[in-house]
Amino acid sequence: xxxxxxxxxxxxxxxxxxxxxxxxxxxxxxxxxxxxxxxxxxxxxxxxxxxxxxxxxxxxxxxxxxxxxxxxxxxxxxxxxxxx
Amino acid sequence: xxxxxxxxxxxxxxxxxxxxxxxxxxxxxxxxxxxxxxxxxxxxxxxxxxxxxxxxxxxxxxxxxxxxxxxxxxxxxxxxxxxxxxxxxxxxxxxxxxxxxxxxxxxxxxxxxxxxxxxxxxxxxxxxxxxxxxxxxxxxxxxxxxxxxxxxxxxxxxxxxxxxxxxxxxxxxxxxxxxxxxxxxxxxxxxxxxxxxxxxxxxxxxxxxxxxxxxxxxxxxxxxxxxxxxxxxxxxxxxxxxxxxxxxxxxxxxxxxxxxxxxxxxxxxxxxxxxxxxxxxxxxxxxxxxxxxxxxxxxxxxxxxxxxxxxxxxxxxxxxxxxxxxxxxxxxxxxxxxxxxxxxxxxxxxxxxxxxxxxxxxxxxxxxxxxxxxxxxxxxxxxxxxxxxxxxxxxxxxxxxxxxxxxxxxxxxxxxxxxxxxxxxxxxxxxxxxxxxxxxxxxxxxxxxxxxxxxxxxxxxxxxxxxxxxxxxxxxxxxxxxxxxxxxxxxxxxxxxxxxxxxxxxxxxxxxxxxxxxxxxxxxxxxxxxxxxxxxxxxxxxxxxxxxxxxxxxxxxxxxxxxxxxxxxxxxxxxxxxxx
Numbered sequence: 138x139x140x141x142x143x144x145x146x147x148x149x150x151x152x153x154x155x156x157x158x159x160x161x162x163x164x165x166x167x168x169x170x171x172x173x174x175x176x177x178x179x180x181x182x183x184x185x186x187x188x189x190x191x192x193x194x195x196x197x198x199x200x201x202x203x204x205x206x207x208x209x210x211x212x213x214x215x216x217x218x219x220x221x
Numbered sequence: 222x223x224x225x226x227x228x229x230x231x232x233x234x235x236x237x238x239x240x241x242x243x244x245x246x247x248x249x250x251x252x253x254x255x256x257x258x259x260x261x262x263x264x265x266x267x268x269x270x271x272x273x274x275x276x277x278x279x280x281x282x283x284x285x286x287x288x289x290x291x292x293x294x295x296x297x298x299x300x301x302x303x304x305x306x307x308x309x310x311x312x313x314x315x316x317x318x319x320x321x322x323x324x325x326x327x328x329x330x331x332x333x334x335x336x337x338x339x340x341x342x343x344x345x346x347x348x349x350x351x352x353x354x355x356x357x358x359x360x361x362x363x364x365x366x367x368x369x370x371x372x373x374x375x376x377x378x379x380x381x382x383x384x385x386x387x388x389x390x391x392x393x394x395x396x397x398x399x400x401x402x403x404x405x406x407x408x409x410x411x412x413x414x415x416x417x418x419x420x421x422x423x424x425x426x427x428x429x430x431x432x433x434x435x436x437x438x439x440x441x442x443x444x445x446x447x448x449x450x451x452x453x454x455x456x457x458x459x460x461x462x463x464x465x466x467x468x469x470x471x472x473x474x475x476x477x478x479x480x481x482x483x484x485x486x487x488x489x490x491x492x493x494x495x496x497x498x499x500x501x502x503x504x505x506x507x508x509x510x511x512x513x514x515x516x517x518x519x520x521x522x523x524x525x526x527x528x529x530x531x532x533x534x535x536x537x538x539x540x541x542x543x544x545x546x547x548x549x550x551x552x553x554x555x556x557x558x559x560x561x562x563x564x565x566x567x568x569x570x571x572x573x574x575x576x577x578x579x580x581x582x583x584x585x586x587x588x589x590x591x592x593x594x595x596x597x598x599x600x601x602x603x604x605x606x607x608x609x610x611x612x613x614x615x616x617x618x619x620x621x622x623x624x625x626x627x628x629x630x631x632x633x634x635x636x637x638x639x640x641x642x643x644x645x646x647x648x649x650x651x652x653x654x655x656x657x658x659x660x661x662x663x664x665x666x667x668x669x670x671x672x673x674x675x676x677x678x679x680x681x682x683x684x685x686x687x688x689x690x691x692x693x694x695x696x697x698x699x700x701x702x703x704x705x706x707x708x709x710x711x712x713x714x715x716x717x718x719x720x721x722x723x724x725x726x727x728x729x730x731x732x733x734x735x736x737x738x739x740x741x742x743x744x745x746x747x748x749x750x751x752x753x754x755x756x757x758x759x760x761x762x763x764x765x766x767x768x769x770x771x772x773x774x775x776x777x778x779x780x781x782x783x784x785x786x787x788x789x790x791x792x793x794x795x796x797x798x799x800x801x
Contacts, residue, residue, distance in 0.1 A: 138314065138319065138338070138340050138501070138502075138503075138531065138532075140287070140313070140314050140315035140318070140372050140373065140504070141315070141373060141504065142504065142507050154331060154332055155332040156331070156332065156335075157333075157334060157335075157497075157533050158330075158332050158333050158334070158734055158782065159333075159334070159535070159734060159782030160334060160497065160533045160534065160535050161452065161495070161496070161497050161533070161534050161535060161536055161544070162452060162453075162454070162497045162533050162534075164468075168331065176331050178335075178455075180454070180455075180457075182508075182509050183509035183510070185461065185471060186454030186455070186457045186461075187452060187454065187461060187463075187471045188469045188471050205507055207455055207456050207503070207507060208336075208455070209335065209336060209455045210454075210455045210456060212456060212507065
C-alpha cells in the first residue's frame with residue numbers, strides 16, 4: 138500500500154451499501170458519494186469501522202468534510218451538514 | 222559464508238532518521254549482528270540502494286525506494302549472490318515496499334472487493350522475477366521476514382527496541398507455547414474452534430466476542446501463542462468481535478492500546494491474526510490518538526513474530542479455508558520448533574499444496590499474509606536426535622542452546638547446525654520449485670464463460686435460496702501434465718502416463734456473487750449463525766435445504782460468494798464464502 142496519505146476536503150451525499158462482499162469484512166457500510174459519482178468508504182476518526190451510529194445518522198444528508206484519504210478509506214475528522 | 226542477510230534502504234532510513242537517530246539504529250543493527258555471531262550465524266547488512274555494495278554482489282541497486290520492481294530485482298540479486306538461510310527486510314513499507322500483486326477478486330462494483338492490490342512480501346520469498354500476478358509466486362522457496370519500523374515516523378526508539386528483541390531472544394520449551402490466547406468473533410467460533418483444535422488439540426480456552434474482551438486478564442494475555450479470528454479495518458488499530466445473533470453488535474475484542482501497556486504481552490509471544498488488515502503497516506498519525514497498528518504494537522511489546530494480512534481477508538463461517546489455513550499452518554510449524562521464517566515459508570508451501578490449483582480467494586490469501594519479526598528467531602526449543610561431534614558428545618539442540626564458550630564445541634555446533642539447515646533449505650527450495658511448476662496458468666474473463674457453468678451456478682444459487690447478482694467472472698485453468706516433473710525410470714514413466722490418462726483436470730473456477738432472495742433490507746441478524754460448506758455438485762438437496770432455512774432465519778447472510786470448481790467442463794464442487 139502507499140506509505141503516505143493525502144489530506145482531502147470533500148462534499149457529497151452520505152449513503153449506505155454493501156462493502157467487501159463475500160469477505161470477512163462484508164457489511165453495510167457508509168459511503169460518501171460526490172457530485173462526480175465518486176464513492177468513498179467513510180469512517181469517522183476514532184469511530185468503529187464496521188458500525189458507527191454517528192455516521193449512520195448522517196445517511197441521506199449532504200455533508201462537507203475534512204479528513205485523510207487512505208488507499209481504501211476516507212477517514213474524516215470534521216464535517217458539517219450542507220443544507221438546501 | 223553468509224547465513225543471514227539484513228536488507229534495507231539506507232537512503233530511505235536516513236530520510237526518516239536524522240543524525241543521532243540514524244546512528245542509534247546503526248548501533249542496534251551492529252549489536253544484532255554480534256548477537257547472531259554468538260548464535261553461530263554469520264549475518265551481514267546489505268543496503269540495497271548502495272551502488273558499490275550492490276556492484277560487488279553483481280546486483281542492481283534501488284534508485285527509487287518506492288519502486289516495487291526495483292526492490293524485487295535488488296533483493297533477487299542479493300539472494301542469488303549470497304543464498305542466505307534467512308533474509309530479513311529491515312524497515313516498514315516506506316523503506317522497502319510491499320510488492321504490488323494484483324488482487325484477482327478486484328471489482329469496480331462498490332459492493333465488491335475494491336482492493337486493486339494484495340500487498341505483501343511473498344515475491345521476495347520467490348525466485349520468479351518481478352510480476353503483478355500472484356500465480357507467478359506460487360512456489361515460495363526463501364525464508365523471509367520483515368522487521369518493520371513505524372511507517373512515516375522519525376523516532377528511532379521503536380525500531381531500536383525491535384532490534385534489541387531480535388538480539389536477545391531465547392528459545393523456550395514447547396510447554397511454554399502450548400497454552401494460547403484464542404479470540405474469535407462469536408459468529409465465527411465454529412471455524413476458530415476447528416483451527417485452534419488443529420493447532421493445540423483442544424479449543425477449550427477459546428474466547429468469543431461478544432461477550433469476552435478486550436481487557437484480557439493476565440492469565441490469558443500472558444500466554445505466548447495468540448490466535449485471533451476477528452474483524453479488522455483499514456488504518457484501524459483494534460480488532461472487533463461480532464455477535465452471532467446481531468450483526469451490528471461489534472464490540473472491540475482486542476485493543477492495541479490495551480496491549481501496548483507494560484505487562485500485557487509476554488516477551489516471545491507469537492501471533493497469527495486472520496483479521497482483515499491485521500498486518501497492515503499504516504502510519505500511526507492517520508489513526509485515532511496516533512495509535513500504531515496491532516502488528517506494530519505486538520512487536521513493540523517484544524512479541525517475536527506476527528503473521529497477518531495487509532488487506533481484506535477471506536474465510537468461511539464454519540470449517541477451515543483461506544485465512545484459517547495459512548494462520549494455523551504457521552503456528553503449527555512454530556510449535557514444532559521451526560524458526561519463524563521457516564514456519565512462514567512452510568505455511569505458505571503447505572497452503573499452496575493444500576489448496577492447489579489456487580482459486581482466486583486462495584491466491585489473494587497467499588499474497589496478503591506476511592511474517593513480521595526476525596525470521597531466524599526460534600521460539601520453541603525442541604530436542605533433536607543429532608549428536609554433535611565435539612570434545613564431549615552432546616545433543617545438537619542442547620549444545621546450540623547452551624551457547625558454549627568452548628571454541629571447539631562452538632565450532633562443532635556451528636558446522637552441524639549449518640549442515641542440517643542447508644539440507645532443510647535445499648528440500649524447501651526443491652519443494653517451492655515443484656509447487657510452482659505444478660500450478661496451472663489461469664486467465665480471468667470478466668464474465669462466466671461457460672453457459673453450462675452459469676446455468677449450474679444459478680441452479681445452486683436457487684437451491685441455496687440466493688439471487689445471483691450481476692457480478693461474476695471466470696478463471697480458465699490450463700492444467701498441464703505433471704509427468705515431466707517425475708522420475709525418469711521406465712516404470713515411473715509408465716505410471717505417470719497412466720495417472721495422467723486417469724486424472725481429471727480442473728478446467729476453470731467460476732465466481733458468482735449472490736444474495737438471499739427476499740432480504741433487501743439492512744442486515745439485522747436474529748437467527749443463529751449460518752454454515753459455510755463445500756457442496757458436492759450432486760446430493761446437495763439436504764445441504765441446500767438447511768442453507769435456505771438458515772438464510773431465512775438469518776437475514777444477515779445477504780451476500781455470498783460462490784466459487785465453483787469445474788473439472789473437465791463440469792462443475793464438481795462449490796465453495797461458499799460468507800462474510801465472517
